[in-house]
Every structure is written in structure tokens, then in C-alpha cells.
Amino acid sequence: DQQVKQNSPSLSVQEGRISILNCDYTNSMFDYFLWYKKYPAEGPTFLISISSIKDKNEDGRFTVFLNKSAKHLSLHIVPSQPGDSAVYFCAASPRWGKFQFGAGTQVVVTP
Amino acid sequence: DVKVTQSSRYLVKRTGEKVFLECVQDMDHENMFWYRQDPGLGLRLIYFSYDVKMKEKGDIPEGYSVSREKKERFSLILESASTNQTSMYLCASSSTIGPLMNRLFFGSGTQLSVL
Numbered sequence: 001d002q003q004v005k006q007n008s009p010s011l012s013v014q015e016g017r018i019s020i021l022n023c024d025y026t027n028s029m030f031d032y033f034l035w036y037k038k039y040p041a042e043g044p045t046f047l048i049s050i051s052s053i054k055d056k057n058e059d060g061r062f063t064v065f066l067n068k069s070a071k072h073l074s075l076h077i078v079p080s081q082p083g084d085s086a087v088y089f090c091a092a093s094p095r096w097g098k099f100q101f102g103a104g105t106q107v108v109v110t111p
Numbered sequence: 112d113v114k115v116t117q118s119s120r121y122l123v124k125r126t127g128e129k130v131f132l133e134c135v136q137d138m139d140h141e142n143m144f145w146y147r148q149d150p151g152l153g154l155r156l157i158y159f160s161y162d163v164k165m166k167e168k169g170d171i172p173e174g175y176s177v178s179r180e181k182k183e184r185f186s187l188i189l190e191s192a193s194t195n196q197t198s199m200y201l202c203a204s205s206s207t208i209g210p211l212m213n214r215l216f217f218g219s220g221t222q223l224s225v226l
Contacts, residue, residue, distance in 0.1 A: 002153075009151070032213060043115070043201055043217030044154070089153060091215070098169075099215060101146075101154035 003027045004092050006102035014110055019077040021105050023090035026071065030092040034099065035064060035075050038087045047088075048075070080109045114138070117202050117218035124225050130189040132221050134202030141207045143185035144215065145169075145177065148199040160185055161207075192225045199223075 005024045013019045021035075031052035036044035050057040050064045050073065057064050063076045077084055087106050091099040118133035136143065142161050146154040146169075156169030158177040166177050174196060178186045185204075189196055199222050203215040 004153075006153075034214070036215075036217075041120075041220070041222070043203075043219045044215075045217070046214055049214065091154075093213065098156070098159060100156075100170075103151055103153040 001026075002100075002103070003030075004090060004100045004102040006088075006090060006105050008105050009103070010106040010108070012108045012110060013080045015082060016079045019075075019080045019084065019107055019109070021075040021077075021088050021090075021107070023073045023075075023092075023102055024071060025073075025092050025100075027092070027094075027100075028071070029094040030100075032093050033064070033066060033073055034091045035062075036089045036091065037084075038089065038104070044089060077107075080107075082109050082111070085109045115202055115204055115216050115218040117200075117221050119221050120219060122221055122223045124189075124192050124223065126193060126225060128189075128192045128225075130192050130223065130225075132187040132189075132200055132202075132223070134185045134187070134218055135183050136185075136202075136204040136216070137183065138204065138206070138216070139182065140204035140216075141182075142205045143179065144203040144205075145175075145185065145187045146201045146203065147171070148201055148220070154201065157187065192223075194225050197223060197225045 035047040038044040087104045091101045093099040115136045144159040145157040160179040176188045202218040
């Protein structure tokens, strides 16, 4: 039973617009969340994290929002660039890092 | 920079062969992990290790074993490879202390094909 769900397998967005990726989780013990980006034939690279004591974390063009009551987090990419075309995974863990990953969302940024 | 190195980028093996996937990290991380990535399923945890000679099963350990004799090295073993083990295998490490605590650092992956 998947405890972390990314219900949109793909997202197409125009260059310069906002990309919004969503992630839902079921385990109320999760309190640390990560977003990773993955290009084909490469390992995932870390993008941004958030812990349950916060509801927002920003790093440049990337912002992650956490809604604990809804068990929902989202990643906003503003503005989207062609190099952002990749698969994005969200991951969640309880205090000690045994992470559960979602199925991923393929983002395509079009000119 | 943390470096996680997986010994092979691509491997082709026959059904029934014993397969070893090797992973080395250079940051003295306590934790090491093996995941497999399959389309539509994301990354699923096979095994992890939180110390030398210590290991715990992840979500899909069947058909796999692991070895961690040294802190920097974590090996994944397919005892008798089967076609349903064709996948991308990803090794990761993380620290339990410091500002990068719990952040997973991944290797480039090994694409294994079992024929």
C-alpha cells in the first residue's frame, strides 16, 4: 500500500509559467519531506526539503508547501524553464530517514 | 561534494545468475540504501543499513540480500536473477548528523536487464 502518492503522472507547462506538483501521504508519522528531480539514466538529485514544523520553504525558483492537516504537500516552480523537464519525486519519512517515495511526475516544459 | 558511486551503469545477466551490485560512498555516512525504480511505481526500498554489518529489510526484499562489511560499501546481491528483477537500481546514502542529516544522496544508478 503506497503511503506516498503523486496522482499526476505527467504535467506539461509553458516556459515561464508556474509548475505545481502535488503529493499526498497517509502516514501521520511522516514529519520530514523531500523533493527530488531525476533525468533519464541519472540518479535523483535533491531539490528542496521541509519538516513538519514549517508550512513553507523556499529556495530560489522552488517553493514547497506543507498542509499537515490535509497530509498534502506541493512543489511550485516559478518560472518554469526547459531544463526543469524531468521526473519529480516526493519522499516522506518519520523522524529517522527511512524514506517512502511517490511514483513520480514527469514534467515537460514547452517553449 | 558527496559522491555515491555505483560500479556499473548497465548490466545484462541471464536468468538464474548470481548478480552483485556494488555501491561506495565517500562521505562517511552511517546510512546506506538500495532502491529500485520502475515506471509507475517510483522508488521502492529493497534494503537499508544503518551501520556496518547491520541491515534491515525494506518494502520489497524478496529475492535480494545485502552485505555491508565496511562503512563506505554496500552491496546488493541477487541470489538467482529473474526477469522481474529487470530494473533501475539506485544506491543512496545519508548522514544521521549535521546540516545535511537525512538528506539522501544517490548514485547514478545501474540499469539491470535479466534475459
